[in-house]
Amino acid sequence: MLLLAAVNFNNPLLWAVLVGWVLSVTLHELGHGIAAHLGGDYTIRERGGLTLNPLQYIDPFMSIILPIIFLLMGGIPLPGGATFIRTDLLRNRAWITITYAAGPLMNVILFLVAVTLLHPRLGWVNHDLPVPDWTNAQIFVGAMAVLQFWSVLANLVPIPPVDGFGIISPYVPNELRERVTTPPWNTICLFGYFMVMMTPGVGRMFVGALIATLSALGYAPDAQANVWYAFRQALYGDA
DSSP states (O other), rough: OTSSSSTTTTTTHHHHHHHHHEEEEEHHHHHHHHHHHTTTTTTTHHHHHHOGGGGGGIIIIIIIHHHHHHHHTBOOOOOOOOOOGGGGGGGHHHHHHHHHHHHHHHHHHHHHHHHHOOOOOSSOOOOTSSSSSOHHHHHHHHHHHHHHHHHHHHHOOTTTTSSSHHHHHHGOOHHHHHHHHHHTHHHHHHHHHHHHHHHHHHHHHHHHHHHHHHHHHOOOHHHHHHHHHHHHHHHOOOO
């Protein structure tokens, strides 16, 4: 799987990426909060859902338990976050969809910023150089591009409590929605989701999707590979 491998904790770049990830999670949750506020949830501000303070978005499972599980499995302890949205206050079903989509949209924006900086036509990066010869800043941007792309795909899976399910939830029959979002089915869905996401096949499909996206954005094959190698170099030191 993408996030399960022999992580090099002695690499300073890994810690920089972890900080960058926390900031991107904060922006992701802020995206949800802004959309909810615009959509009618007037309580989101007083509950701290419109802040850049990452501590406000700590969730017991996503921010603590799950990173510990990844760490024990030899992976990257990337924390997640959560924002409670009063969907009953949102104006209509469209605003519920917009609110849940706003988080992944923030990751899309961050991904596009990163791949723009690394684009061969911009000239900031010499893609003829091997990735270990890149500057730390260039490797960091490459790693963040991969992680933002992964975040988008992982969050769009329509399984509760992932954002993908929230996006379609207004159009799911009430009985089915209540069943899959309450115990025991929500636990079963979440467990099944992470088991599937940790399979090697999913990792291969992710890399294929990343390469296809970079190709569509005008990256040559060597530059496409370099973005992936930058991720490997930052987290595992084995580009």
